[in-house]
Amino acid sequence: MMARDYAELTKMRVTTLVVLTAWCGYYFGCLKAGIPSLSWGLFHALLGIGLVSGGTAALNEVMEHDIDGRMRRTAQRPLPTGRMSVLHATLVGMAMTVGGALYLDVTLNTLTGTLALVTAFVYLAAYTPLKKVHPVCTFVGAFPGAMPGVLGWTAVRGRLEWEAVALFAIVFFWQFPHFFSIAWLYRDDYAAGQIRMLPVVQPDGKSTARRILVYSLLLIPVSLTPTFLGMSGRTYLIGALLLDAALLYVGVRLITLRAPLSAPRSKQRARQLLQATVLYLPLLFVLMMLSRISS
Numbered sequence: 001m002m003a004r005d006y007a008e009l010t011k012m013r014v015t016t017l018v019v020l021t022a023w024c025g026y027y028f029g030c031l032k033a034g035i036p037s038l039s040w041g042l043f044h045a046l047l048g049i050g051l052v053s054g055g056t057a058a059l060n061e062v063m064e065h066d067i068d069g070r071m072r073r074t075a076q077r078p079l080p081t082g083r084m085s086v087l088h089a090t091l092v093g094m095a096m097t098v099g100g101a102l103y104l105d106v107t108l109n110t111l112t113g114t115l116a117l118v119t120a121f122v123y124l125a126a127y128t129p130l131k132k133v134h135p136v137c138t139f140v141g142a143f144p145g146a147m148p149g150v151l152g153w154t155a156v157r158g159r160l161e162w163e164a165v166a167l168f169a170i171v172f173f174w175q176f177p178h179f180f181s182i183a184w185l186y187r188d189d190y191a192a193g194q195i196r197m198l199p200v201v202q203p204d205g206k207s208t209a210r211r212i213l214v215y216s217l218l219l220i221p222v223s224l225t226p227t228f229l230g231m232s233g234r235t236y237l238i239g240a241l242l243l244d245a246a247l248l249y250v251g252v253r254l255i256t257l258r259a260p261l262s263a264p265r266s267k268q269r270a271r272q273l274l275q276a277t278v279l280y281l282p283l284l285f286v287l288m289m290l291s292r293i294s295s
Contacts, residue, residue: 005078009061009089010054010096017281018053018148019046024285025152025167028231032163033156041108045155048104049116049148055096056120062089063128067193073186074193104151109158112151119144119151135198138179146172166225171281173222176215177251178277180208184254184270187261199261209255212273216251220244226288236291243280243287250276 026045030037061068061079069080078084097120105113127141149167154160183190183197184205190197198208223244227237254269261267 005083006092008077009058009079009084009092011057011061012054015050015053015057019050020282021148021167021171021285022046022049022152022155024289025149025164026155027152027289028163028167029153029156031231032161035156041156044103044107045112045152048100048107048113049151049155051096051100051103052116052120053100053148055093055098055100056123058089058093059097059120059124060128062086062093063124064131065089067132067195071186071189071193073189104155108155111158111160112154115147115154116151119147131195131197134196135201137196138176138183138198141179142172142175145175146170163226163229163231166222166229166231169222169225170219170284173215173219174277174281177212177219177247177273180212180215181254181270181273181277184208184261185267185274203261205261205266208261212251212255216244216248219247223284232288232291234291236288239287239291240284243284247276247280 023042023046026042027037030039061077065077065079065086068074068077074080079086079089097117101113101117101120103113104116123141123144127137127144130137130140146168149171150160150164153164153167157164180198183199187197187199187203191200198211199205202208220241223240224237226232227234227240250269250273254266254273257266257269259266261270
């Protein structure tokens, strides 16, 4: 039970995706540097980034434990149920976040450690409190959310370069259809928790639908930039276009339904978009890496 509580506190599934995205950045950084990608450096990078990510998630749950208690999807987390104390979770979160950043600084380089700590700070000091204030929180939160690939890159290279910007941009734009589908699906839950997500503030869904469409379209040229930067080959280019088309198709099916957000069919299609985004990102990065290997 304790292991499950720690997994929920550190949002293990999200942290796993963060670590995998960082691995992609590390891999391409190694290719540019001309060094093996499987090394102790990779271990240090993934461990440090994983610690910061998990610690930040824990501190986020500390800050929002009262809100989590009012929402069905989060009411069974360790803090709302009392299975873990706020003090205990705070100490764990602080130790992981600060310790992870220091670990990256000592074992890799100062830039990566500093960027990891700044990422955690923006997530906790800007995105988290803004969720109670204004829908712009989604845009603000997309910045720290897009940093894992950058951290993986700087762990190898020790500096920011255009390839790292491309990895950042892909995750940045991908987050909007991903998080808007979640907000669409759990609109009533967010309203109960008084979280000012866009579907809560504008319940007709039109603004949310427009943003899903716009960001899905913007993701298409952004996802192709690795090919033009020499990070991947033609196989990736074709595969990325197919993935973009599939994601856009699922998004269009949702926004053209013209049903209330709370309608069962509307929620079904929002869930399908969420599932599509969850598949899209790892498939895109795996394809990017395999394309480079085959070329």
